[in-house]
Amino acid sequence: MTATTPNRDPVPLPQTEFAVPGVRCAGCISKLENGLALNPGIAAARVNFTAKRVSITHLPDMTLPQLVKILGDIGFEAVPIAGDGVDGTQRESRQMLQAMAVAGFAMMNIMLLSVSVWSGAQGFTRDLFHWISALIALPTVAYAGRPFFRSAWAALRKGRTNMDVPISIGVLITTALSLFETFTHGPHAYFDGVVMLLFFLLTGRWLDVVMRSRARDGVSALLKQTASGAMVLDKDGKTRWVEARALSIGMDMIVAAGERVAADGIIIRGNSSFDLSLLTGESAPQMAHEGDSIHAGTLNIDSPVTISVTATGPDTAIADIARLMEQAGQSKSLYVRVADRAARLYAPAVHTLAAASFLGWMLAGAGWHESLLVAVAVLIITCPCALGLAVPAAQIVVAGALMRAGILVKDGSALERLAEVDRAMFDKTGTLTLGRPEPVNLDDANGEQRSILLALARASRHPLSEAIRRTLEGAGTSAASLTNIREIAGSGVYAMAGTCEASLGRPDFDMASAGMAAQLLVAGQPPFTVHFTDQVRSAAAETITELAQLGIESAILSGDRASAVAPVARMLGLTAQTGMLPEDKLDAIARQKRAGHHVLMVGDGLNDGPALAAGHASIAPASASDVGQNAADVVFLGDALTPVATAVRAARRTQQIVRQNFALAIGYNVIAVPLAISGHVTPLIAAAAMSGSSLIVVANALRLRAVVR
Amino acid sequence: MTGLALLIPVALGLGLLGLASFFWSLKNGQFDDADGAALRILIDEEDPL
Numbered sequence: 001m002t003a004t005t006p007n008r009d010p011v012p013l014p015q016t017e018f019a020v021p022g023v024r025c026a027g028c029i030s031k032l033e034n035g036l037a038l039n040p041g042i043a044a045a046r047v048n049f050t051a052k053r054v055s056i057t058h059l060p061d062m063t064l065p066q067l068v069k070i071l072g073d074i075g076f077e078a079v080p081i082a083g084d085g086v087d088g089t090q091r092e093s094r095q096m097l098q099a100m101a102v103a104g105f106a107m108m109n110i111m112l113l114s115v116s117v118w119s120g121a122q123g124f125t126r127d128l129f130h131w132i133s134a135l136i137a138l139p140t141v142a143y144a145g146r147p148f149f150r151s152a153w154a155a156l157r158k159g160r161t162n163m164d165v166p167i168s169i170g171v172l173i174t175t176a177l178s179l180f181e182t183f184t185h186g187p188h189a190y191f192d193g194v195v196m197l198l199f200f201l202l203t204g205r206w207l208d209v210v211m212r213s214r215a216r217d218g219v220s221a222l223l224k225q226t227a228s229g230a231m232v233l234d235k236d237g238k239t240r241w242v243e244a245r246a247l248s249i250g251m252d253m254i255v256a257a258g259e260r261v262a263a264d265g266i267i268i269r270g271n272s273s274f275d276l277s278l279l280t281g282e283s284a285p286q287m288a289h290e291g292d293s294i295h296a297g298t299l300n301i302d303s304p305v306t307i308s309v310t311a312t313g314p315d316t317a318i319a320d321i322a323r324l325m326e327q328a329g330q331s332k333s334l335y336v337r338v339a340d341r342a343a344r345l346y347a348p349a350v351h352t353l354a355a356a357s358f359l360g361w362m363l364a365g366a367g368w369h370e371s372l373l374v375a376v377a378v379l380i381i382t383c384p385c386a387l388g389l390a391v392p393a394a395q396i397v398v399a400g401a402l403m404r405a406g407i408l409v410k411d412g413s414a415l416e417r418l419a420e421v422d423r424a425m426f427d428k429t430g431t432l433t434l435g436r437p438e439p440v441n442l443d444d445a446n447g448e449q450r451s452i453l454l455a456l457a458r459a460s461r462h463p464l465s466e467a468i469r470r471t472l473e474g475a476g477t478s479a480a481s482l483t484n485i486r487e488i489a490g491s492g493v494y495a496m497a498g499t500c501e502a503s504l505g506r507p508d509f510d511m512a513s514a515g516m517a518a519q520l521l522v523a524g525q526p527p528f529t530v531h532f533t534d535q536v537r538s539a540a541a542e543t544i545t546e547l548a549q550l551g552i553e554s555a556i557l558s559g560d561r562a563s564a565v566a567p568v569a570r571m572l573g574l575t576a577q578t579g580m581l582p583e584d585k586l587d588a589i590a591r592q593k594r595a596g597h598h599v600l601m602v603g604d605g606l607n608d609g610p611a612l613a614a615g616h617a618s619i620a621p622a623s624a625s626d627v628g629q630n631a632a633d634v635v636f637l638g639d640a641l642t643p644v645a646t647a648v649r650a651a652r653r654t655q656q657i658v659r660q661n662f663a664l665a666i667g668y669n670v671i672a673v674p675l676a677i678s679g680h681v682t683p684l685i686a687a688a689a690m691s692g693s694s695l696i697v698v699a700n701a702l703r704l705r706a707v708v709r
Numbered sequence: 710m711t712g713l714a715l716l717i718p719v720a721l722g723l724g725l726l727g728l729a730s731f732f733w734s735l736k737n738g739q740f741d742d743a744d745g746a747a748l749r750i751l752i753d754e755e756d757p758l
Contacts, residue, residue, distance in 0.1 A: 026752050029749060030752040047745060049742055050741070050744045050745055098735065105725070108724065109724050132721075
């Protein structure tokens, strides 16, 4: 025991969450947690491996960039996640799981009691067991039934009906009648059936929520750094970090090479080239000098510049695009999911049938009590137990299979809409192409040049250097040992190779694509120029052909110049519209929509955001902008374009299985309903039929596991 | 009958116990990171100096 009193600080330390997509193994977890714990400013760090996140408890004076840098030094690229850790989907999934656990507990215990009633318990024992069942079932229905009651009530208030309306009515009437039976010492109580129904339905709902939250975790782990703030230069010459929303007009921000610009502004010091591809689709970087205006969201490539802010928040070009997206996304929210469409037909039919059998038995001379029993049997038999599982079971199996193949599906309705598309519109830069420069002529360099190139490229973070490094390292080149390496921003990398000077930088001759070439100079040798192009994604042509086989016609919608689009369009045999603004892309999709087509939009940039939101379904590569990934229904990983066709094929196959499942569920009703109407259904038959049909539907859905080759 | 009077409360009690512990573990965050929990067992915990 020490004499010092522990420091009980009443102020809780701030906690910040980061997405760390690089966490892949047990070693990464301990490396990250232990590495962070060594830093004096950090109190605790905890990795969530499933969500690929780390939450850091730190001293209040640690800033976001500092934390990102610490994570970077440990070797992990990290992106701060806005907002608190527990969000809507997570809470929803937890509530579903709790309701499911309660229903499952109640189901097993009531079943235990029911078995003895089915096997012939009489008199007092049967009454006792019915009473205990009622005691378990009533709180369970009140607790576990809430998601259905709430959703049914919300639908009824708007004068609509969904799957939850027949479920709620069935559950409530059956519970009430079973309670009445228990009071009057009747032989049949349906408590087991009611609770089992709730359990199976909650399983279906929970699967649906799990699928959404898993995909959302995957997507948020991919989101890249949009500038969430900037280094601001104060009048007294000091710099401080200011978050994007706190930036105001007139501030001077310093944007380092490799950073994204956080607000619209005018360059007041420095020259650099900027990558506008996310904003406009234009593939070649553009030079900007003092006095030029720069939009938020563009990437500074070459050298640090100072930018005076001219517009922030809702006035920036990005905010205009966000507004367009909001309008464009409204049509999508009107989409009615398959299960609800089925319920619109199903619910009235079921209720009419139950009412008709009640009236029929009354007219045939049975008492109102017997007639009501028959009507309840009809309700519980037709209650869409298998229907409730038919859709989510199939969709979660497919989403799991697709996820293993690197395709993230945001939710079930995305699969449904994806299955309906018959036109595909592709963006060019970053979608049909990789959106990053790749060196094309490194094979022409000799061995010595290649090893010097690799050593120089490793010293720089310039995108062209990184491309050279990636390619050479992939080819197994070993780097030359250089001395006195230094990078001069905006000019190149300089070093000594033995006694010769070597440099890698901007070509010294003027050429049209100066932004897409780099020159290696070694003293005493002829210069070697590395040329770069934005490569077309692998398997692009095959994917277009496969889409055509699926009956989907493709076209290109690009914001880039016609001369840059033409080679890609020619190579893939596609028609192309070029130089399009975000509004033009929206119009192009609206035209197809009016012609009765369902458009699949595939795009990545900020400028594709509205089009992605407007498309009947949309797909974005993982390299897309945050806006693109958020707007898209499906996000795919990797460099090949194949996932586009794979996703469409899987979605169509899913719809096929869903239809089969509906057919199975309805077929079961066709057999069971006559039994119920004729008054031959006991609680035992109802329970067996219900679980049997649910199992068949789930088993059928499991066949989808092999849908992704 | 006396057997029933004993066995049914025992069965229900055990079930409730299971349900309560499930709720507790859910609230305690034990299901938040299932994949991570599977990996953490592989980490050698050497005392940091």
